[in-house]
Amino acid sequence: MENENVFLYIDDVTEESFGKVNESAVENGRIIKEAFKGSFDIIVKKGYSGGRCIVFANCDGLCNSMRICDTAINPLLRYDGDFPQGEELDFICSHLVYGTEQKREKDLTKAIMMMLRGCLLIFIDGVGECIILGVQSIPERSIQEPDTDVQEFGAREGFTENMKTNLTLVRKRLCSAKFTIEMQEIGKESKTRILICYMKGRATDETLNEVKSRLKSLKIDTVLGAGYLRKCLDTKRKSLFTMVGQTERPDTFAAKLCEGKIGIIVDGTPFALVVPRLFIENFQTLDDYINRPYYATFMRIVRFLAFLISVFLPGIFVSIGLFHQEMIPDDMLYNIVLMESNTLFTLTLEALVIHFIYETVREAGLRMPKSIGHAVSIVGALVIGDAAVTAGLIGAPMLIIVALTAICSLVSSDLYQPIALLRIAFILIGGFSGLYGVVIGGAALIISLASMTDYGVPFLAPVTPLKKAYLRDSVVRFATKKLGKDIFRIKSLKINTEEN
Numbered sequence: 244m245e246n247e248n249v250f251l252y253i254d255d256v257t258e259e260s261f262g263k264v265n266e267s268a269v270e271n272g273r274i275i276k277e278a279f280k281g282s283f284d285i286i287v288k289k290g291y292s293g294g295r296c297i298v299f300a301n302c303d304g305l306c307n308s309m310r311i312c313d314t315a316i317n318p319l320l321r322y323d324g325d326f327p328q329g330e331e332l333d334f335i336c337s338h339l340v341y342g343t344e345q346k347r348e349k350d351l352t353k354a355i356m357m358m359l360r361g362c363l364l365i366f367i368d369g370v371g372e373c374i375i376l377g378v379q380s381i382p383e384r385s386i387q388e389p390d391t392d393v394q395e396f397g398a399r400e401g402f403t404e405n406m407k408t409n410l411t412l413v414r415k416r417l418c419s420a421k422f423t424i425e426m427q428e429i430g431k432e433s434k435t436r437i438l439i440c441y442m443k444g445r446a447t448d449e450t451l452n453e454v455k456s457r458l459k460s461l462k463i464d465t466v467l468g469a470g471y472l473r474k475c476l477d478t479k480r481k482s483l484f485t486m487v488g489q490t491e492r493p494d495t496f497a498a499k500l501c502e503g504k505i506g507i508i509v510d511g512t513p514f515a516l517v518v519p520r521l522f523i524e525n526f527q528t529l530d531d532y533i534n535r536p537y538y539a540t541f542m543r544i545v546r547f548l549a550f551l552i553s554v555f556l557p558g559i560f561v562s563i564g565l566f567h568q569e570m571i572p573d574d575m576l577y578n579i580v581l582m583e584s585n586t587l588f589t590l591t592l593e594a595l596v597i598h599f600i601y602e603t604v605r606e607a608g609l610r611m612p613k614s615i616g617h618a619v620s621i622v623g624a625l626v627i628g629d630a631a632v633t634a635g636l637i638g639a640p641m642l643i644i645v646a647l648t649a650i651c652s653l654v655s656s657d658l659y660q661p662i663a664l665l666r667i668a669f670i671l672i673g674g675f676s677g678l679y680g681v682v683i684g685g686a687a688l689i690i691s692l693a694s695m696t697d698y699g700v701p702f703l704a705p706v707t708p709l710k711k712a713y714l715r716d717s718v719v720r721f722a723t724k725k726l727g728k729d730i731f732r733i734k735s736l737k738i739n740t741e742e743n
Contacts, residue, residue, distance in 0.1 A: 261351040264373050268298040268366035271373070275300050275355065275364075292319045293326040296368040305361035307380035314341045315363055315376055331367050332374060340365070344377025356434060383408065384513075389491035391656060396533045401491045406436060406510035412493035413440065413508075417500065421445070427458060430466035437472070438508040440496075445503040450698045454505045454518060469509040469516050476507075476518055478697040483661035486697040488520030495529055519698045523706070523717050525655045526550070531720055539720045546654050547718060553652035553662050557594050558669030558681050560644050564590045566677030583638045591674030593637050597645045598667060600631075605649075 261278065265271050272287045279285040284303045289296060297319060301311065318339045327334050336345055344362075348354045349372050358364050361379030386408065389401035402409045410424065421443040428434050437458070441451060454476065461475040469489065476487045490496050491514045499517045500506050507516040526546040531539035563570050564579065571579065586593060631637045652662045665688070672680040695702035705713035715721040 261355060264349055264351045264354065264366070264371050266369055266371045268296045268368040271351065271364075271366045272298040272300060274351065275358075278355070288316075290316070290320045292322050293324060293331075295326065295331075298364075298366040300358055300364040300366070301378070302358055302361065305359070305381055306363060306378045310378045310380070311363055314378065315365060319365075326367075331370050332372060335365070335367070336374060340374065340376060342376050342378070346375040347372050348375055349373075359434075381405070386412070392491045392495065394492070394528060395530050397492065397529045398494050400493060402493060402496075402508075402513045402515060404511050404513050406438065406508060409493065409508050409515065410438060413497055413500075413506075416494060416497040417442070422500070427455075429458065429461060429472070430463055433465040433467065435466040436510045437466075440500060440506040440508065442500050442503065445501065446505055447503065447699075450503075450505055450519070450700075453698055454507075466509070467511065469507070469512040469514060472507065472509065472516065476516065478695060482691065482695060483664055484522070484658075484692065484695065484702065486519045486521075486695065486700075486702060488517040488524065488657070489514050490517060491515075492529075498529065519700045521700070521704055522692060522702050523704075525658050526718070536720050536722050540718070543718050543720065549651035549654040550658060550662070553648050553654075554665045555669055555681065555685065556648050556651075557598070557644055557666055558673035558684075559678070560641070560673075561590045561594050561670055562673030562677045562681055565674060579638075579640050582640060586638050587636060589674075590641070591670060593641050594645070594670045594674075595667065597631070597637050597641055598670070601645055601649055602663065 261274055265274075269289065272289065275285065276287055286299075286301055286303050288299045290299070291297065299311075299316060318341070319335070322339055332347055336347075346357075348357070351373075354364055354373050354375060357375050361377075361381055363376040363378045365374040365376065367373075383405040384403050386400050386403055388399040392401075400412055402412065414422065419442070423441055423443055425439045427437050427439065429437055439451075439454065439458075457475045458472065461472065463471065466472065473485070473487050477485050488499070490499070496506055496515050496517065504517050504519065507518075509516075526543050531543065534542070564583070568576060583590070583593075588596060632639050632642055648666065652659055652666070655662075669681055669684055672684045676683075693701070693703050693707045701707055704710070705717060
C-alpha cells in the first residue's frame with residue numbers, strides 16, 4: 244500500500260462506539276471510567292440534586308475548574324427543589340446551569356468526544372440525554388508575528404495552534420455573510436477538526452466539492468497537522484511543484500478566499516492551507532498592493548529573476564566552464580582557470596560538493612536550538628568556506644556562485660524545496676551535456692509546469708492559457724483602479740472544457 248511507512252491506514256479497524264446515553268447516570272459514569280481506565284485526567288464525580296443522582300464528567304487540564312464549580316456544580320447541588328417531570332434538562336439549562344455554550348446529546352460517543360475537547364458532561368438520573376457545557380480552558384500560545392511569511396507593511400498577527408483563535412482572526416477581516424465555514428473531522432483516532440472556509444458566490448461548486456471529496460477519501464489513523472492533508476489535496480500528477488499553498492497570515496488567507504479559493508484550517512496547526520495555488524503567486528506579496536505599482540512590479544521582476552538564478556546559474560556556470568569556454572572573456576577565463584587549476588575536483592563535482600555542504604549547514608542551523616543555530620550558520624559560512632578555498636578543495640568562483648544562488652533561493656521561500664532539487668539536476672545536466680542540455684532541460688521544465696492542472700485551474704494561469712485581461716496582476720501590477728473586480732478570480736481562470 245502506498246506510503247505505508249508514513250501513514251497508518253486502518254481500513255479494517257472499526258470505530259469504537261459507546262451507544263446511547265443511559266437513563267442511569269451512574270451507569271454512564273461507569274462506562275466513562277471503564278473506557279478511560281488508567282487515565283488520571285478523566286474526572287467523574289457524583290452528586291444529588293432535586294432528589295436525583297447527577298454525574299459530572301470532564302477531562303482535567305482542558306477545562307476551567309473554577310468555571311465548572313461556579314456555573315454547574317454549585318448551582319445544581321445547592322438546588323433543593325424538584326425537577327419538572329419530563330422537562331428536567333430544559334429546567335436545568337434555563338434556571339440552574341449558566342453558559343453560552345450549551346448542547347444536549349443522546350449519543351454517548353459524541354458526548355465523550357466533546358468531553359475530550361474540554362466540555363463538561365452532566366448526566367441526570369432518569370433522562371436518556373446529557374447536557375454538554377462549554378468550559379474549555381485549553382493552553383495556547385499567544386498571537387505573535389509570523390516567522391516565515393514576513394511582510395513589511397502588513398499586520399503583525401499570525402495564526403496560532405488554536406482553531407477558534409485562527410477563525411476569529413479571519414472573521415474580523417471578512418465581515419460578510421458570504422464567508423462560510425464548514426467543520427469536518429479527519430482521523431479515526433485523533434478526530435482532528437478542520438475548517439473548510441470559502442466565500443459564497445466566489446468559490447466554485449466544482450472546486451468545493453472536489454476538496455470535500457478528497458478529504459473524505461483520506462483514510463488515516465491520526466492527523467497531527469496540516470501536512471497530513473497535503474497528499475490528498477495535491478494533484479495526483481507527480482511533480483516537484485505543488486498547487487496547495489500555505490500561509491501563516493490571516494490577512495493573506497482572507498485575501499485568497501476573496502479570490503475564490505478554498506482555505507483549510509487544521510486544529511493544532513499554526514498555518515492554513517489554500518487551494519488551488521498558482522505558480523505566479525510565489526512572487527506576489529501583500530506589500531505589492533500597498534506599495535506603488537511601479538515599485539511592486541520591480542520587486543516582482545526581482546523575485547522572478549532570483550528564482551531563475553537559483554535554478555539555472557550553477558548549471559550554466561558548470562556547462563560554460565566545461566564545454567563553452569569561448570563564451571567567457573579572456574581575462575576572466577584566465578582568472579577562473581588559474582583558481583580552478585589548484586582544486587582537486589572537476590567543476591561538476593565541485594558544485595555538487597559545495598551545495599551538499601551548504602544544505603548540511605542550513606539543515607543544522609534549522610534543527611539546532613535557536614541559541615546556537617546562528618553560530619552554526621556563521622561557522623559554516625566563514626570557516627568552512629574559507630578553509631575549503633585555502634585547502635584547494637573548491638575554487639573561489641564556485642563559492643561565489645553558490646553563495647549568490649543560496650541568497651536568491653531564499654527570496655521565494657515557498658519554492659525552496661523544488662529549487663534545491665532542480666539546481667542539482669541542472670548541475671548534472673550541464674556537466675554532462677553543456678548548455679544544450681540545460682536549454683532542453685529548461686524547456687522540459689516549462690512544459691511540465693504548463694501541463695499541471697488541478698481543480699480545473701492551470702498552474703501557470705493566466706499565462707497558459709493566455710488571458711491578457713488577467714496579466715494586469717501577474718508579473719506586472721497595474722494601478723488598483725485598473726485591476727478590475729474579477730482579477731485572478733478562480734472561477735474566471737477555470738478551463739472551459741467545451742472550448743478545448
